Amino acid sequence: LHARILTSPHAHAKIKSIDTSEAKKVDGVRAIITGKDYPILFGIYLGDKPPLAIDKVRYFGEPVAAVVADSEEIAESVVKLIKVEYEPLPVVGNPLDALKENAPLIHEEMEKYSHISSIHPEPGTNIANRTKIRKGNIEKGFEEAEVIIEDQFSFPPGDHVAMEPRAVICEILPDGIVILHSSTQAPFVVRNLLSKFFGIPHEKIRVISPKVGGGFGGKAGIQLEGLALILSKSVNGKRIKLVNKREEDLISSPGRIGFYGKVKIGAKKDGKIMAMDILYVFDSGAYADYAVNISRGAAVSCTGPYNVPNVRCDSLCVYTNHPFATAYRGFGHIELSFAIERALDILSKKLNIDSAQLRYINAIKKGDTTPTQQLMDDSTGDLKKCIERVKELIKWDEGQYIKVDENRVRAKGISCFWKPPMIPPNTDAGAIITFNENGSVNVSTGVVEIGSGTQTGIAQIVASKLKIDISKVNIVSEVITDRSPHDWTTAASRSLVMAGRAVIDACDDAINQIKDIASSILKCPKEDLDLKDGKVFVLGDENKFLELKDIVLGYVYPNGNSIGGPIIGRGKYISRFLTDIDKETGKGEPSLEYTIGAEAVEVEVDLRDGNYKVLKAVCVIDAGRVINRKIAKNQVIGGMEMAIGFTTTEGFVFDSRERVLNFSLRDFKIPRFSEHPEYFVDFIETPQYDGPFGARGIGEEGILGIPGALSNALSKAVGKEIKRLPITFERVFNIIKE
Amino acid sequence: MKIFEGFFEKKFNINGETKKVLIKPNETLLRVIREKLGLSGTKIGCENGDCGACTILINGLPVKSCMILAIEIGDDEEILTIEGINDEKIKNAFIEEEGFQCGFCTSGFIVNTFALMKRNPKPDVELIREYLDSNLCRCTGYDGIEKAVKRLIDK
Numbered sequence: 001l002h003a004r005i006l007t008s009p010h011a012h013a014k015i016k017s018i019d020t021s022e023a024k025k026v027d028g029v030r031a032i033i034t035g036k037d038y039p040i041l042f043g044i045y046l047g048d049k050p051p052l053a054i055d056k057v058r059y060f061g062e063p064v065a066a067v068v069a070d071s072e073e074i075a076e077s078v079v080k081l082i083k084v085e086y087e088p089l090p091v092v093g094n095p096l097d098a099l100k101e102n103a104p105l106i107h108e109e110m111e112k113y114s115h116i117s118s119i120h121p122e123p124g125t126n127i128a129n130r131t132k133i134r135k136g137n138i139e140k141g142f143e144e145a146e147v148i149i150e151d152q153f154s155f156p157p158g159d160h161v162a163m164e165p166r167a168v169i170c171e172i173l174p175d176g177i178v179i180l181h182s183s184t185q186a187p188f189v190v191r192n193l194l195s196k197f198f199g200i201p202h203e204k205i206r207v208i209s210p211k212v213g214g215g216f217g218g219k220a221g222i223q224l225e226g227l228a229l230i231l232s233k234s235v236n237g238k239r240i241k242l243v244n245k246r247e248e249d250l251i252s253s254p255g256r257i258g259f260y261g262k263v264k265i266g267a268k269k270d271g272k273i274m275a276m277d278i279l280y281v282f283d284s285g286a287y288a289d290y291a292v293n294i295s296r297g298a299a300v301s302c303t304g305p306y307n308v309p310n311v312r313c314d315s316l317c318v319y320t321n322h323p324f325a326t327a328y329r330g331f332g333h334i335e336l337s338f339a340i341e342r343a344l345d346i347l348s349k350k351l352n353i354d355s356a357q358l359r360y361i362n363a364i365k366k367g368d369t370t371p372t373q374q375l376m377d378d379s380t381g382d383l384k385k386c387i388e389r390v391k392e393l394i395k396w397d398e399g400q401y402i403k404v405d406e407n408r409v410r411a412k413g414i415s416c417f418w419k420p421p422m423i424p425p426n427t428d429a430g431a432i433i434t435f436n437e438n439g440s441v442n443v444s445t446g447v448v449e450i451g452s453g454t455q456t457g458i459a460q461i462v463a464s465k466l467k468i469d470i471s472k473v474n475i476v477s478e479v480i481t482d483r484s485p486h487d488w489t490t491a492a493s494r495s496l497v498m499a500g501r502a503v504i505d506a507c508d509d510a511i512n513q514i515k516d517i518a519s520s521i522l523k524c525p526k527e528d529l530d531l532k533d534g535k536v537f538v539l540g541d542e543n544k545f546l547e548l549k550d551i552v553l554g555y556v557y558p559n560g561n562s563i564g565g566p567i568i569g570r571g572k573y574i575s576r577f578l579t580d581i582d583k584e585t586g587k588g589e590p591s592l593e594y595t596i597g598a599e600a601v602e603v604e605v606d607l608r609d610g611n612y613k614v615l616k617a618v619c620v621i622d623a624g625r626v627i628n629r630k631i632a633k634n635q636v637i638g639g640m641e642m643a644i645g646f647t648t649t650e651g652f653v654f655d656s657r658e659r660v661l662n663f664s665l666r667d668f669k670i671p672r673f674s675e676h677p678e679y680f681v682d683f684i685e686t687p688q689y690d691g692p693f694g695a696r697g698i699g700e701e702g703i704l705g706i707p708g709a710l711s712n713a714l715s716k717a718v719g720k721e722i723k724r725l726p727i728t729f730e731r732v733f734n735i736i737k738e
Numbered sequence: 739m740k741i742f743e744g745f746f747e748k749k750f751n752i753n754g755e756t757k758k759v760l761i762k763p764n765e766t767l768l769r770v771i772r773e774k775l776g777l778s779g780t781k782i783g784c785e786n787g788d789c790g791a792c793t794i795l796i797n798g799l800p801v802k803s804c805m806i807l808a809i810e811i812g813d814d815e816e817i818l819t820i821e822g823i824n825d826e827k828i829k830n831a832f833i834e835e836e837g838f839q840c841g842f843c844t845s846g847f848i849v850n851t852f853a854l855m856k857r858n859p860k861p862d863v864e865l866i867r868e869y870l871d872s873n874l875c876r877c878t879g880y881d882g883i884e885k886a887v888k889r890l891i892d893k
Contacts, residue, residue: 163783163791163842163876213781213842214876246784451840451877634836634882641879665788665874673870676880 001030003231003242004075006065006082007252008057011093011321011658012104013086015055018065023081028070031234032082035064038230042197044189044221046115046128046288048107049324051227056089058106058286059323060659061251066227066242068235093658095260095283095318098126106286106319118580119292119317126319128284129292131299133313133371133586141275141310145266149347153339155707155725156651157258157283157322160329161670164213165249170228172237178205182225185215185448186489191481193222194229209479215450216642217327220491221290223253251663255652256328257291258283258320261339271353271361278302278313280336285324292317294325297332297422299586302371304340305383305418305596306362311371313586321658327491329639329700333419334646334707338725341415341708346721355712356396356414360387363416364596372581374589379688381596381622381696383416386684389620390414393680394600401716407608410615413712414600417704420591421492421697425578427592429495430485431502431571433462433510439534439549440472443506445499446487448479452699453631454495458503460628461692465507467531468548485572493595493697496627498573500692506571517551517564576690593688595696597621599640599705601677605717610733612717614644614677614710621701622684625694632698633681639702640679645671647707651726749813750775753822761808768792768803771819779820779845783874790873793846794819800853800869820845823852827890837886839877846873847883851890860891 020032035054041047053064065082069075090104097103103126107113111123119129142148169181178200184190187207195202212219224242231240244253264277280298284291299315315332328334348355363383368376391397391414400412421427432444443462449455455475463470476484487499515526518536522529528539537545546555554564581588599619605612617640626632649669653661662668681702687694707725715722718736745760752775759774768785771777771794780803783791787805794803795818796811811817828851831837838844847870854861854869861869866887875883 161874161876163789163840163874164781165783211841214840216876243782246786246789451838453839630836634839634878637879637881638839638877639879641881642876664786665784666786670874670876671880672874673880673883674867676884679879679881 001068001070001235001238001240002072002075003066003068003240004072004079005063005248005252006079007248008053008060008062008064010057010086010088011060012089012091013057014089015053015057015064016085016087019083020065023067023078026074026078026081028074029067029078030070031068033066033230033234040197041113042193042222042226043288044193044290045119045292046113046121048113049287051230059321061248061323061663062286063227063252066231068231068240091321091658093320093322093654095258095281095320098318098320099281106321119296120583127316128288128319129295129317131296131315131586132584133299133302133311134584135371135373136310138275138277138310138312142266145274146269147347147350148264148266149343149350150262150264151343151346151723152260152262153342153723154260155258157255157285157325158646158651159250159255159668160216160218162214162216162218165244165246166219166223166253167243168224168228169239169241170232171239172232176204178229179208180206180225180228181208181210183212183219184209184223184225185212185219185450185491186221187448187479187481188446188486189489190222190225194225197226198229203482205481207481209448211477212448212450215490216329217331217491218254220327220489246665247663250668251323251660254289254324254326257294257325257335258322259335261336263339263343265343265347267347267351269351271351271358273306273308273362275310276303276308280313280315282317283320283322284317285320285322287324288317289324290327291325293422294327294332298336300372300581300590301333301418301420302336304337305364305416307364307368313371323652323660329642330419330703331422331492331700333417334643334704337415337417337704338707338711341705342711342723345712345715356387356391359414359416360384363387370591371586372590373587374591379593379686381594382684382686383596383598386596386598386620386622387416389682389684390598390600390618393618393620393682394602394616396600404604408604408606409717410602410604411713411717412600412602413709413716414598415705415708415712416598417701418594418596419701419704420594421494423488423492423494423575423592425575425580427488427494427498427575429487429498429502429573431499431506432485433506433569435552435567437549437553439547439552440474441466441468442474442476443503444476444484445503446479446484447495447499448490449477450490452495452635453628454499456631457496457627458499461500461503462507465504466511468534472534493699493701497691497695497697500695501573502571504571504692505573506569509571510567510569513567514548514551517555518546520563521546521555593691593696595621595698595701597701597705599709601706601709601713603710603713603717605714605732607736610729610736612714612729612732616680617644617677617706618680619702620682620684621698622686623698624688624691624696625685626683627693627695632683635699636681636702637679639700640706641671641676643703643706644710647710647725647727649726649728746809748808750811750817751815752817753819763807763809765808766804767806767808767811770808771803777819777821781842781845783842788874790846790850791843793849793873795849795853798853798856800850820849823848825852827893828852828855831886831889835885835889836882837878838882843873843875847875851887855890
C-alpha cells in the first residue's frame, strides 16, 4: 500500500475542522488519518512534535493528514479531497521577533513536554533551549582591550538537499514485530525512540538501513518512521510505503537551521584577543528536533579555534513558524564560524593587521582551554601549520585584492574552523567480524554508508590489522538493528573514529583466538606467532605456517579430529572522559576531540553586475592521521562545494505570512557542475592519541570555514562588509550600488 | 491497441530488448521504467526536471525521463538506461576518480557521460558543461566527476 500526506498551506493556523468524508468514498482508499487519531508527541531531545498536526499547524508544509491507498496515484488524488478549515494565527519568522515579549507563542504547553536533562527550555516563551558559557572575567577582558568591534550576522534556514528524498517502508507482522526499511543515518535511534514513544519493546522493532542516498544530517534522528508506523497500524499492519516528494523533502521534513549572531570582540593593538561577548540565536522553526543540541554545540565551541581568555556566550534555540531544523553537516559550527570569521576580518581591518596574521596570533594550541574550559591536550591539531599551508596554496602573500581590469577584481578570504563531534557522553560503537570458508572476513558494524566512505575505511583497517588483502574483506553494508552491533548514529564525523576503534578491537580479539588455536597446532607460544598474507606463521621461521582459512572455522587434523570452531571477533568502543556542561557557566568536558583547520577562497567579481565566480577553494585540516587520502580529500571537497552553495545561493525565501516560496529545486538553487572552483586540499597530521591509527573525524569539516572565507573575500572585493547570507549575484549588485 | 478502460498496451525497445507493458496515458517514462519495467537504476530525485537523476537515453540523446510521458515513445525508439550501459571504461573512471559518494546521482551522470563520449570522445569544456550541468550532485563537489571525464578524454 502507498501513503501520501496532506500538508499545511499556512505557517501558523488553528485547524477548525478536517472533513475526510469525500476522500473516504474513493475506491482503493484503505485509511485516512489525522493528528487526533494518534495524539502522540515525538522528539529526539524534546517531545514537542506530533507526526500529524493536532489542533494547529506551526509551519508551511506541516503534515496534517495522511492517506493509505492501493496505489500512489490514488493516494495522491485522494489527499486533494480532504477538506481542512483553518483559522490563520499571527506568524513569527525572524527568531529575534520570536524573542519579543508579545510574540505569538508557537508552543503554548512547553512545560508539559518531556526533554533530556542537558537542554533547558523556557516555558511561556519561544525559547526551546538556552546554553550559557561563562569563562574568565568578561568585564575585565573588555577593560583590557584596546580595540573593540561589534557586529551582527545572519542567514535564513535552508535544506540539505540529499539527492535521495527520504523514504520508508513499514509493516507490522501478526506477532507484533515491526519491520521498518528506512533511509536513515540512525537506525538505533529510530528503534529507541519508537520503542519509547509507542511502548513497543526494542527487540520487536527491526529497523533496516540500506545504503542511504546522501544524509548530511538530514536523515539522523527520527524522520518519517513514526508516521509510517502509525500508517501501517491504521491498515492492520499491512506493508505501507511512504516516499517524500522533493517538495516535501525540502519543507515538510526538516531542513537546516537559520541563524543570527551578534559578536563583540575586544583585542589588544597587537591583535591578541582579550574577550568575546557572543549571542547566538538559532531559528529552529516549528519544532526542536536536533536544533536544541545545535544551539548547544555552537555554545561549546562559540569562539572558533582561538585562545580567548574571557568569554560570555548565550546560545538560544528559538521556535518560529519556519520549517523546522534538524542536524546539518557542521552542526552549529558552520554557523558560529561564519559569525566569528566575519567578525575577525572586521577586527583585522580596524587593527590594520593582516587577516591571516590575526588568526595566526590567536590560534588555539596545546595547553589552551576551550570556551567550556576543557584543556586542549597533546592531541591538539596544529592550526598555525594549517594557516601557513593555506596561505601557500592560495598564494596569500601575492596579494588579496587584485584588479584584473577596469571592471573585474579578484579577492581572497581566509577562515579557520574547529569542530568536535557533538555527541552524548556515552556514545558507543560495536563491531563483529566473522570468517568464511576461504579465509575472507565479514565485518559488521552499525555504521550506515551515507556516501562518506566510512565502510571503505573500515575495510582498510581490517585488511591492515589482519594483514590480508582488502579484496578479502566483505563489509556487511546494510545495518539491521537486531543483528548489527549497536552504534549511536552515523553522524558527527565520528564513525571512522569510533567504529574504527571497535573494529580494531574486534580484529585483536579475532587475532588472539587465531593465535590460540595456531599455537597448539604449530607447537609454539602464541607470542611467537604473527599474521601475513592470509597466513599465521612462526616469527623467525616463515616456513612454519597455517593458512587462515584452515583455522578460522575450526582446525581439522588429518585424522578428522577438530578443534576451535568459528572465530568471532568482538569489538567495542565508548567515548571517554565526557561530561555534560554546567547550566550556568558551561564548564565541562563535552568534546571528545577537536578537528581543526583553515580554508581560503579566491573569487573574481565583476563590479558592473555583481556576477562572480569562485576560482579557487583551499582547505587544510589537521586530520590526525589520514586513513584513505583519496576518500578524505573528496569528503572535504564535497563539504567545500556544499558550503559554496550555502554561501552563494541557498536558503528559503519567505512571504509576509512566512510561507516558503522556493520549495522546489527549480528555485532552491544548489551548485551545478560548471560552478565548481579549483580545489586544493591538504592535510597536517598531528596524531589523535585515542583515534584509530591516530585519525580524527573529517567528514563535515570541509563545509565549516567556507561561508566565512567566501564572504570575507566578497566583502574585500566590493569594499563593504557583507553580513547576511546567501550572497547572490543580485545581492552583490545591490551592495555595490548602495 | 486498447485493452481495457484507461490502459494501453505499449511496446518499448529498452536496453536492446522489446518489452510489452500496460500503461496509462498519464504515466511518465520514469515511473514506467522503474515500476513496470523493473529497472530501478534510474532514480527519482525531483520529478520536476531539475536534478537529472532520472536521465536516460532516447536514440542516443540524454533525456530526463520524468519530463516525458511513456505513451509518447515510438515503438522503434531506442531507450537505454543505466542497466543497458556496459561501458566498463566509464564505470571504472568513475570508480578510480571517485566520481560518486552516496551514488544516487551516479546513474544520471554515467548516462550523460556515455552520451557525451559518443557524441565527441574529445569534448571541449563547453560541451562537457552542456552535458553535465543538467544534473545535480550533492556529495562530490563535481571534482571527481570532472576528473572521471578527463580521464576518459585522455585515454
